[in-house]
Amino acid sequence: MKRFTELIQQLETSNKTNDKIAALVSYFSTADEKDKPYVIAMFTGKRPRRPVTTALIREWAIELSAIPAWLFAECYHNVGDLSETIALVLPPANHTADRKLNEWITDLALLNGQEDSVKKEFILRAWDSMDTQERFIFNKLISGNFRIGISNKTLVNAIARQSNTDSNKIMHSIMGKWTPDQITYQELIDGAHVNTDNSWPYPFCLAYALDTEPANLGETTAWQAEWKWDGIRGQIVKRNGELFIWSRGEELVTEQFPELHFLRDELPDGTVIDGEILAVKDGNIQAFSILQQRLNRKTINKSQLKEAPVGFFCYDIMEVQGIDIRNETLSERRKKLVELMSLLTTRDIVVLSPAINFENWEQLIEIRKESRANNSEGVMLKKLNSLYHSGRKRGDWWKWKINPYTVDTVMIYAQKGSGRRANHFTDYTFAVRDGEKLITIAKAYSGLTDLEIKEVDSFVRRNGVEKFGPVRTVKPELVFEIAFEGIAESKRHKAGLALRFPRIARWRKDKNATEINTLEDLRQLLASTL
Amino acid sequence: MALISFTNKGIFCKQGGFYIDPWQPVDLAVTTHGHADHFKAGNKAYLCHELTKPVLLQRLGIDLPVQTLPYNKEITINGVKLSLFPAGHVIGSSQVRLEYKGEICVISGDYKIEYDGISTAFEPVKCHTFVSESTFGLPIYNWQPQKEIFGKIRKWVTDNHLQSKTSVLIAYSLGKAQRLIKNLAGDTPIYVHQSIANLNDGFIKAGVELPPTIRITSDIKKEELQKGIVIVPPALADGKWMKSLMSASTGICSGWMQVRAGRRWKSADAGFALSDHADWSGLLSAIKATEAEKVFITHGFVSTFSKYLNEIGITAWEVNTQYGNEEEEEILKGA
Ligand SMILES: [Zn+2]
Ligand SMILES: [Zn+2]
Numbered sequence: 001m002k003r004f005t006e007l008i009q010q011l012e013t014s015n016k017t018n019d020k021i022a023a024l025v026s027y028f029s030t031a032d033e034k035d036k037p038y039v040i041a042m043f044t045g046k047r048p049r050r051p052v053t054t055a056l057i058r059e060w061a062i063e064l065s066a067i068p069a070w071l072f073a074e075c076y077h078n079v080g081d082l083s084e085t086i087a088l089v090l091p092p093a094n095h096t097a098d099r100k101l102n103e104w105i106t107d108l109a110l111l112n113g114q115e116d117s118v119k120k121e122f123i124l125r126a127w128d129s130m131d132t133q134e135r136f137i138f139n140k141l142i143s144g145n146f147r148i149g150i151s152n153k154t155l156v157n158a159i160a161r162q163s164n165t166d167s168n169k170i171m172h173s174i175m176g177k178w179t180p181d182q183i184t185y186q187e188l189i190d191g192a193h194v195n196t197d198n199s200w201p202y203p204f205c206l207a208y209a210l211d212t213e214p215a216n217l218g219e220t221t222a223w224q225a226e227w228k229w230d231g232i233r234g235q236i237v238k239r240n241g242e243l244f245i246w247s248r249g250e251e252l253v254t255e256q257f258p259e260l261h262f263l264r265d266e267l268p269d270g271t272v273i274d275g276e277i278l279a280v281k282d283g284n285i286q287a288f289s290i291l292q293q294r295l296n297r298k299t300i301n302k303s304q305l306k307e308a309p310v311g312f313f314c315y316d317i318m319e320v321q322g323i324d325i326r327n328e329t330l331s332e333r334r335k336k337l338v339e340l341m342s343l344l345t346t347r348d349i350v351v352l353s354p355a356i357n358f359e360n361w362e363q364l365i366e367i368r369k370e371s372r373a374n375n376s377e378g379v380m381l382k383k384l385n386s387l388y389h390s391g392r393k394r395g396d397w398w399k400w401k402i403n404p405y406t407v408d409t410v411m412i413y414a415q416k417g418s419g420r421r422a423n424h425f426t427d428y429t430f431a432v433r434d435g436e437k438l439i440t441i442a443k444a445y446s447g448l449t450d451l452e453i454k455e456v457d458s459f460v461r462r463n464g465v466e467k468f469g470p471v472r473t474v475k476p477e478l479v480f481e482i483a484f485e486g487i488a489e490s491k492r493h494k495a496g497l498a499l500r501f502p503r504i505a506r507w508r509k510d511k512n513a514t515e516i517n518t519l520e521d522l523r524q525l526l527a528s529t530l
Numbered sequence: 531m532a533l534i535s536f537t538n539k540g541i542f543c544k545q546g547g548f549y550i551d552p553w554q555p556v557d558l559a560v561t562t563h564g565h566a567d568h569f570k571a572g573n574k575a576y577l578c579h580e581l582t583k584p585v586l587l588q589r590l591g592i593d594l595p596v597q598t599l600p601y602n603k604e605i606t607i608n609g610v611k612l613s614l615f616p617a618g619h620v621i622g623s624s625q626v627r628l629e630y631k632g633e634i635c636v637i638s639g640d641y642k643i644e645y646d647g648i649s650t651a652f653e654p655v656k657c658h659t660f661v662s663e664s665t666f667g668l669p670i671y672n673w674q675p676q677k678e679i680f681g682k683i684r685k686w687v688t689d690n691h692l693q694s695k696t697s698v699l700i701a702y703s704l705g706k707a708q709r710l711i712k713n714l715a716g717d718t719p720i721y722v723h724q725s726i727a728n729l730n731d732g733f734i735k736a737g738v739e740l741p742p743t744i745r746i747t748s749d750i751k752k753e754e755l756q757k758g759i760v761i762v763p764p765a766l767a768d769g770k771w772m773k774s775l776m777s778a779s780t781g782i783c784s785g786w787m788q789v790r791a792g793r794r795w796k797s798a799d800a801g802f803a804l805s806d807h808a809d810w811s812g813l814l815s816a817i818k819a820t821e822a823e824k825v826f827i828t829h830g831f832v833s834t835f836s837k838y839l840n841e842i843g844i845t846a847w848e849v850n851t852q853y854g855n856e857e858e859e860e861i862l863k864g865a
Binding site for chain 2: 065067068074
């Protein structure tokens, strides 16, 4: 497991994607053959059943380290990660064992269904053979919860580079059905269990943010306007009887959206369409927060399907009857898309994203103001003669977003930033009022000028109430207006809700802490967007 | 009446008429060590260990009345017997032992238990009242032996050389820098920032044996630095100069690097949990060794640590001081 431990350390010590990829490439070039599929499984969230509960692990760690439970809790509070806290408080090991990662994982799986006493003996003996780093990894193996900031994309790029294989092919392969105990690394690369030719997606065509008055775009007749939906940009590929759904992050998300699986039967082979995955209920597009309940889940249950059903709003079409039509103009492609839609027999789930009718720019400005009412983020402007570019091209597609929501908050914690601003307090936590209490509502890192940062910094130094490792509790005095894109219910946050893309809009020096918004204000906003 | 009291100027010995590490100007400041949070300019006179004097002069920039003492030598001030004992924190760092009418009180400043190879090793002193820091007073902070940490640092330097990266270690000018120099000295040349070089010169003049280092000047080519080990204070961790180096790899040497969140928070390429403060078990063993009836806990995890001490039968009190901002002060100085 030492080699894997080393990999994790390397992945954690660098912020640069290139370094991470280099570390992964080196790992896949040198690691134990049998370990590799397990690592890929772990990093892509293929989790084995947790053999021991968190409560038991915690109990045994407290017992072994001979510290009171409250002190353990204090440590956990400071470290912020249970696996790491346990690794740090345990007494030093008495012997060493150099077992392979796949052996540990296999043995842990065998603990399922055993008596607690058997589990305890196994875990305690394992801890007693490991250093702090290995214990941390081992505890993560138990919880199966390996969040170390490696996206599927990064992992895929590394494997692609290591094996000299196309990355889309690797993505399809590792998102397919396989288990680490029954496949080799080479078989995964070869995609022996999937047909990667079928899944091939196109790079998405992207838009720049509109940075001028729409009137400067010229004649309205040259443009198509659409709503800019606030969902997940997706690409649907149907070839040789197989259906694939890719997300904008170039991840395969086919299994997450069973509502769209009817397309396997209804779309002709050799079809690729571009659109937006949205939560749609009774024909109405829902807020992003509803869709969020469906994201990043390995399994979808009935109640989620019922609570947050999805639909697909089609923007464009790139392949018809197996022929790449990205070099045709938007108006030509649109015709083909409309035609395709008319072939579908299942109605109201996969639909054409409507074009907005408008006579002149003034009218469109008025229409755009209604964006929020239909849960859109604004308007898209696409030139009717534009081709479907790979990536961004200036001038053809524009996104014209409406202004964000705002809330007035007070700063309650500050932490030093990183990189250029490592010596200044630049990372802040903001709260709104809830009766007498202040309740955390957002963290934000950006939005102030260097001068303002220096000013806040000196305030923090003078008014730090408490120091908790790197975090300072500050006197709640400075009021900031936070802009955000949406609001969602959240059980993980004390406030019971979470803001989407919060950032500092401006420092409200004109306001004091008694004038900030309340949690009730935000609850009302949440209710109004559901 | 108690021998010491905690006032808004600092730790005060009324009978002796002096303060220990005061943060506001007083007549006589007994100074445990030269870190900026324990030592302020503006006092009328200072009393410290003979190897702390060069630091004070360096930092004050002017000649001030500084009286010095070697370890273990007793003097009497207004009837109070005063002596200094090694604290093992940095070169010259001292615990201050006070005795008056049979009552003994020890103010330890900052300390660590493990011998670091350059600062005189910590010596436990029996007393009735003990004042202890608690910078790393949580059981998650238990240091590895420094031999192992230096092994890791050396391996890191070798790896950097192989990848044509410049190894830059971030360390306080006072203490950590000398410790690194002493323990990393060998075939690889060590380049130090001028704030470190100045302190080293002072130490060498005062008779400390330090391995040779090279002061970084604009004449030194970046290619040369790349072949050596570069040591700079935290103030430089982030500046233009670092960017001018040939693909610098930065390694922070600090106890906070023990925890992943601490490492992530600093955008260093590597973190080494090398601290000049006592770890959890070090704090506990030091406090027990004093056999003190009463313990005062200053800067760090003050309330958690005192609560734990009381639970295990050691009477401990929380004290509010202005110590504990070593790092920031250093940054401001360098800026
Ligand atoms: Zn110190
Ligand atoms: Zn201190």
